[in-house]
Amino acid sequence: xxxxxxxxxxxxxxxxxxxxxxxxxxxxxxxxxxxxxxxxxxxxxxxxxxxxxxxxxxxxxxxxxxxxxxxxxxxxxxxxxxxxxxxxxxxxxxxxxxxxxxxxxxxxxxxxxxxxxxxxxxxxxxxxxxxxxxxxxxxxxxxxxxxxxxxxxxxxxxxxxxxxxxxxxxxxxxxxxxxxxxxxxxxxxxxxxxxxxxxxxxxxxxxxxxxxxxxxxxxxxxxxxxxxxxxxxxxxxxxxxxxxxxxxxxxxxxxxxxxxxxxxxxxxxxxxxxxxxxxxxxxxxxxxxxxxxxxxxxxxxxxxxxxxxxxxxxxxxxxxxxxxxxxxxxxxxxxxxxxxxxxxxxxxxxxxxxxxxxxxxxxxxxxxxxxxxxxxxxxxxxxxxxxxxxxxxxxxxxxxxxxxxxxxxxxxxxxxxx
Amino acid sequence: xxxxxxxxxxxxxxxxxxxxxxxxxxxxxxxxxxxxxxxxxxxxxxxxxxxxxxxxxxxxxxxxxxxxxxxxxxxxxxxxxxxxxxxxxxxxxxxxxxxxxxxxxxxxxxxxxxxxxxxxxxxxxxxxxxxxxxxxxxxxxxxxxxxxxxxxxxxxxxxxxxxxxx
Numbered sequence: 066x067x068x069x070x071x072x073x074x075x076x077x078x079x080x081x082x083x084x085x086x087x088x089x090x091x092x093x094x095x096x097x098x099x100x101x102x103x104x105x106x107x108x109x110x111x112x113x114x115x116x117x118x119x120x121x122x123x124x125x126x127x128x129x130x131x132x133x134x135x136x137x138x139x140x141x142x143x144x145x146x147x148x149x150x151x152x153x154x155x156x157x158x159x160x161x162x163x164x165x166x167x168x169x170x171x172x173x174x175x176x177x178x179x180x181x182x183x184x185x186x187x188x189x190x191x192x193x194x195x196x197x198x199x200x201x202x203x204x205x206x207x208x209x210x211x212x213x214x215x216x217x218x219x220x221x222x223x224x225x226x227x228x229x230x231x232x233x234x235x236x237x238x239x240x241x242x243x244x245x246x247x248x249x250x251x252x253x254x255x256x257x258x259x260x261x262x263x264x265x266x267x268x269x270x271x272x273x274x275x276x277x278x279x280x281x282x283x284x285x286x287x288x289x290x291x292x293x294x295x296x297x298x299x300x301x302x303x304x305x306x307x308x309x310x311x312x313x314x315x316x317x318x319x320x321x322x323x324x325x326x327x328x329x330x331x332x333x334x335x336x337x338x339x340x341x342x343x344x345x346x347x348x349x350x351x352x353x354x355x356x357x358x359x360x361x362x363x364x365x366x367x368x369x370x371x372x373x374x375x376x377x378x379x380x381x382x383x384x385x386x387x388x389x390x391x392x393x394x395x396x397x398x399x400x401x402x403x404x405x406x407x408x409x410x411x412x413x414x415x416x417x418x419x420x421x422x423x424x425x426x427x428x429x430x431x432x433x434x435x436x437x438x439x440x441x442x443x444x445x446x447x448x449x450x451x452x453x454x455x456x457x458x459x460x461x462x463x464x465x466x467x468x469x470x471x472x473x474x475x476x477x478x479x480x481x482x483x
Numbered sequence: 484x485x486x487x488x489x490x491x492x493x494x495x496x497x498x499x500x501x502x503x504x505x506x507x508x509x510x511x512x513x514x515x516x517x518x519x520x521x522x523x524x525x526x527x528x529x530x531x532x533x534x535x536x537x538x539x540x541x542x543x544x545x546x547x548x549x550x551x552x553x554x555x556x557x558x559x560x561x562x563x564x565x566x567x568x569x570x571x572x573x574x575x576x577x578x579x580x581x582x583x584x585x586x587x588x589x590x591x592x593x594x595x596x597x598x599x600x601x602x603x604x605x606x607x608x609x610x611x612x613x614x615x616x617x618x619x620x621x622x623x624x625x626x627x628x629x630x631x632x633x634x635x636x637x638x639x640x641x642x643x644x645x646x647x648x649x
Binding site for chain 2: 080083087123126127129130131132133134135151152155156159163189196199200224227228231232234235260261264265268315316317320321324356357359360363364395396397398399400403430431432433434436
């Protein structure tokens with residue numbers, strides 16, 4: 066039959082297939098249409114015509130998204146990856162990331178292609194290979210390909226350097242022993258000026274600290290000062306529209322730096338000491354009427370609460386959370402409750418000062434906030450306040466909406482038995 | 484780490500799904516259905532955060548944004564800053580808006596391969612790769628250019644071979 070007349074031959078374009086599926090009125094109709102299309106794709110795969118591979122895979126990805134089985138396309142991904150053209154390679158790697166199940170034999174087969182593409186002269190093909198590796202890398206692949214990725218950390222184009230940095234994270238998570246190989250190039254990247262590379266480099270160092278004690282000691286000793294300076298420069302930097310979100314200088318970089326400082330400061334008084342000033346500056350100078358600014362403040366509070374004690378900073382942190390609690394934005398109240406939950410073990414008295422506000426949050430119209438607030442109240446209960454708190458909760462039980470009654474009753478019961 | 488990015492319409496149809504940890508297809512579909520049933524029952528003007536542990540297991544959080552007929556959903560663990568994730572959805576949507584000039588659901592349905600190209604320049608293996616939509620656009624345009632060039636060559640060679648085989 067002429068492919069133009071038969072809408073379900075492998076000759077149908079992706080667009081037409083999507084239109085046909087969208088036109089289905091019932092689930093049964095959709096299933097039938099997809100079954101027919103899959104049969105056509107299988108036939109086309111069996112005919113082994115390279116011209117249709119790209120199209121078949123593109124269709125299979127759409128079918129996969131709708132929840133239908135597509136495992137029969139996995140080997141086609143490998144064939145596409147092995148072909149020389151950019152579009153074929155791209156769809157092949159995309160398919161590999163989406164359609165792959167944990168079948169190790171397919172992964173083993175792809176390692177060789179990945180190795181070649183990581184050394185390709187076209188940097189966009191190197192980018193595709195890095196992206197696939199960063200998503201599906203197994204422990205064996207990590208061992209085989211770590212030298213390639215390590216080398217790419219020094220590639221001339223920043224887009225490749227940042228992808229290589231994130232790919233390294235996947236590698237050291239799979240094989241922590243490889244951490245020491247990445248330590249030197251990772252810390253070298255911390256001197257980058259390119260924001261995108263710097264964000265990924267800071268993230269890589271954070272993950273290195275998590276998997277290796279030696280890496281943590283090394284970065285703490287050699288890099289803490291520089292990181293504090295980088296954060297200082299960023300906090301004082303003038304407006305640069307490219308990375309700013311609602312007027313706040315690169316919030317993501319702020320957050321990544323604060324997080325790495327937290328890891329370095331935890332359990333080390335000297336390192337904690339060296340970051341006190343900048344934390345106080347970020348905590349007091351950040352204007353807090355935008356989500357981006359509050360995201361930075363929130364991260365700053367988390368760092369202050371985790372590093373070695375400085376009572377002045379702790380007071381600042383709790384007062385920031387207090388302000389968050391009375392913010393009109395639901396999202397800000399929600400994260401404040403989350404954070405107070407963590408702060409409560411360190412300093413229950415400071416959190417208890419906001420008891421009334423927290424009880425108000427139990428009555429919030431937003432189910433997510435109610436739930437968090439109730440959990441927090443539960444943790445806050447002690448011998449002296451158990452009576453008034455329980456009384457408040459019981460009286461609210463009479464007016465709260467039906468869905469919440471179960472949760473609330475359960476919590477009251479466990480408070481009573483506590 | 485970001486665990487998953489989901490885009491679905493207000494009828495619950497998935498429009499883009501990406502899982503950064505291995506999840507079997509059936510589980511993915513179940514998660515999408517569960518997320519949708521939570522989202523569609525939420526009132527307007529409430530927070531953008533939803534408890535996700537019942538759907539995605541321990542240590543998972545979910546933030547979403549609702550635009551016209553679409554929900555954009557990010558699922559992540561406690562190592563990520565919730566408010567920053569909310570901003571990252573904004574970066575994603577702003578970039579889509581620039582790429583498609585006022586993105587709508589149909590753009591996403593018919594261009595999901597490009598959607599993946601854009602997403603892969605923002606999130607890489609569950610980590611934040613780039614947050615400047617100018618940089619993201621530049622990278623995506625290079626990829627689009629490379630695809631178009633090679634396609635042109637393909638079309639020529641294919642039509643010549645078809646012509647010969649007639």
